Amino acid sequence: MLDYLTILRMHYSQNLSFREIGASVGCGKTAVGRFITRFEESEFTYPLPQNYSNEQIEAALYKKRGGTKAEFAEPDYENVFKEMAKKGQTLQRLWNKFKRYCENTWTADRD
Numbered sequence: 001m002l003d004y005l006t007i008l009r010m011h012y013s014q015n016l017s018f019r020e021i022g023a024s025v026g027c028g029k030t031a032v033g034r035f036i037t038r039f040e041e042s043e044f045t046y047p048l049p050q051n052y053s054n055e056q057i058e059a060a061l062y063k064k065r066g067g068t069k070a071e072f073a074e075p076d077y078e079n080v081f082k083e084m085a086k087k088g089q090t091l092q093r094l095w096n097k098f099k100r101y102c103e104n105t106w107t108a109d110r111d
Contacts, residue, residue, distance in 0.1 A: 002027055002035060004057040005048075011036055012046045035061075073102050 018029040
């Protein structure tokens with residue numbers, strides 16, 4: 001994790017360039033620039049209150065990506081291996097069968 005508080009102090013108090021800040025905190029100038037841009041586009045202003053931590057800044061500026069794992073059905077891999085052992089069976093056929101199963105299940109859940 002970047003040291004956001006140090007980056008902010010170096011940028012606003014010491015007027016250092018993104019390259020100088022990046023070299024000092026151990027990251028690239030692009031990462032520093034992107035962070036400063038996000039910070040300036042947010043509702044925050046510098047100086048921050050003393051009780052702010054790097055974790056709080058990161059949570060406010062960077063949203064977590066991805067959904068929950070429960071949103072997706074997992075294939076029955078043991079069954080896939082058994083089916084693949086059969087003559088003429090392909091992974092594409094099994095995938096199409098799995099997709100149809102998921103679509104039918106999803107449609108039934110919505111009704």
